Structures are given as C-alpha cells and as structure tokens.
Amino acid sequence: MSRDPLSVLIRRVDPDVPLPTYAQPGDAGADLRTTESRELKPGERAVLPTGVSVALPEGYAAFVHPRSGLAARCGVALVNAPGTVDAGYRGEIKVIVVNLDPRESVRFERFDRIAQLVVQQVERVRFQEVAELPESARAEGGFGSTGGHAAVGDPGSTNSTSGQAADGGTSGGNRYASVVSDREGQ
Numbered sequence: 001m002s003r004d005p006l007s008v009l010i011r012r013v014d015p016d017v018p019l020p021t022y023a024q025p026g027d028a029g030a031d032l033r034t035t036e037s038r039e040l041k042p043g044e045r046a047v048l049p050t051g052v053s054v055a056l057p058e059g060y061a062a063f064v065h066p067r068s069g070l071a072a073r074c075g076v077a078l079v080n081a082p083g084t085v086d087a088g089y090r091g092e093i094k095v096i097v098v099n100l101d102p103r104e105s106v107r108f109e110r111f112d113r114i115a116q117l118v119v120q121q122v123e124r125v126r127f128q129e130v131a132e133l134p135e136s137a138r139a140e141g142g143f144g145s146t147g148g149h150a151a152v153g154d155p156g157s158t159n160s161t162s163g164q165a166a167d168g169g170t171s172g173g174n175r176y177a178s179v180v181s182d183r184e185g186q
C-alpha cells in the first residue's frame with residue numbers, strides 16, 4: 001500500500017542548483033549536489049554546500065548519507081555519516097566529505113551529486129532513569145560481539161579477542177591498538 005509523499009518545504013540558497021531528486025523509483029535517498037567545485041587531495045576533507053535548505057515537519061529529520069558509487073570508485077566518505085538535519089534547522093545543508101584514497105585526488109564539479117538525503121519520521125522520547133536495565137539476550141555485548149567477520153573472530157571461541165579493548169585490554173577484536181589503552185598511556 002503506497003502513501004502520498006510527505007510535503008517538505010525547500011528553498012534554493014543557490015538559484016541554479018537542481019532540487020534533490022530520486023534517481024530511481026523506490027529509492028530512499030534523494031540526491032544532493034554541491035554548488036562548489038573543489039579538489040580533495042588524499043586524506044583531505046572539505047565542507048561542501050548543497051545550495052538548499054529545508055523546513056521539515058515536526059517529528060521528522062533528514063539524514064545525509066554517502067553515495068555508494070563515490071565510495072567504491074573514488075574512496076569518498078562522509079566524515080559524520082549520517083549527518084542529521086533536525087526539523088528546526090533552516091540553514092543550508094552542507095556535506096563534510098573526505099577523500100580516503102591513499103594516492104589519488106578527487107575532483108568535484110559544480111552540481112555533482114555528492115550525497116543522499118533520507119527523510120524519516122523520528123520519535124521524541126522521555127528518558128526515564130533506572131538503577132538497572134532489564135535483562136536481554138545480548139546484554140552488554142557490542143563492538144563485534146556477534147561475530148560475522150574474520151577479523152572479529154568467533155565470540156564463543158577461546159581464540160577470540162573480541163571485547164578485549166572494551167574490557168580494559170590492549171587490543172580490539174581486530175587486534176589494532178585501542179583508543180582506551182592509548183588514552184590510559186597518556
């Protein structure tokens with residue numbers, strides 16, 4: 001059963017920028033474009049303007065997601081993915097991009113598609129402090145505790161290092177030095 005699309009007010013900060021559009025039927029994200037040409041050297045990051053601002057209805061937020069093609073082909077990622085656009089924000093949407101390719105620069109031209117905007121309904125919650133949380137099957141397991149990747153290891157095996165860093169050890173599940181031990185060493 002399909003619903004009518006949500007109406008979102010949008011303003012062009014740059015009068016020539018194309019409005020966000022969905023590339024294919026059923027896509028969750030509408031493409032955002034940059035209004036600025038920019039070259040990023042390996043490891044460099046930049047805040048790129050999109051030329052649009054929105055007024056989301058109360059109870060909604062928009063999330064700025066990376067474009068998988070840019071990530072796969074160019075090593076471009078978003079530093080704070082997903083970026084959050086709150087319902088009360090009225091400024092221009094900007095995207096923090098980083099070039100993770102170790103050797104090649106990446107060039108953005110005016111009106112290149114740089115990210116996707118996903119609008120979702122969000123719940124407003126009231127936090128209720130308690131002395132103990134109810135039990136669950138997962139409990140406090142996190143950061144690779146469910147396995148599923150060779151670098152993480154099997155959480156049930158004796159060879160697993162998963163969770164070591166979280167428990168005060170010196171390495172995480174992938175055997176890289178943890179931020180916890182790094183901070184303690186300062």
